[in-house]
Amino acid sequence: VIAVIIHWEHADWVYRHKAAARKVLKLYTHTMKAFGVSKLIVVDVDEAEPAIIDAEITCAMFASWQEAVASLEGFAPVFVEDLPRAQNLAAFRHPAGDACYIIGSDYGKLTPPAGGTVVRIPTRIPLWSHVAMAIVLNDRRQKERWC
């Protein structure tokens, strides 16, 4: 099973416009479905309780990525962040079993634990988080014969 953990944060303009919030959430859920991933965990940083209305997606919410990861017993956590110590995605071997990919907020930076597995996509500027998620899920799919 593959799970994705995303952050929902500081989206004042989105919170004011429900249709915009739905669209932004769909950027994640539709992309996940395209890669056959249906398990989503939202870190609801602002306690905004975003509505994930999609019968094909199972969704849970937590206040922090630490709690979200703790809820996924047996899943190997992979942090997606452009850090100097991160492994280049191109050479990364995805966990063979259950894995969760932790994507940071569009308005902050993810701080993975010391010793945690971190992957980076070499880019000139930071990607929007759903784009980073798509690239990582596609990379896993392309390499699945390795897993």
Ligand SMILES: C[S@@+](CC[C@H](N)C(=O)[O-])C[C@H]1O[C@@H](n2cnc3c(N)ncnc32)[C@H](O)[C@@H]1O
């Ligand atoms: C918009 S970025 C956050 C950028 C951060 N606020 C900054 O200015 O450096 C949102 C998230 O997408 C992911 N991301 C974006 N670009 C990435 C890259 N080149 N490699 C790996 N992850 C990336 C990370 O999870 C990041 O936390």
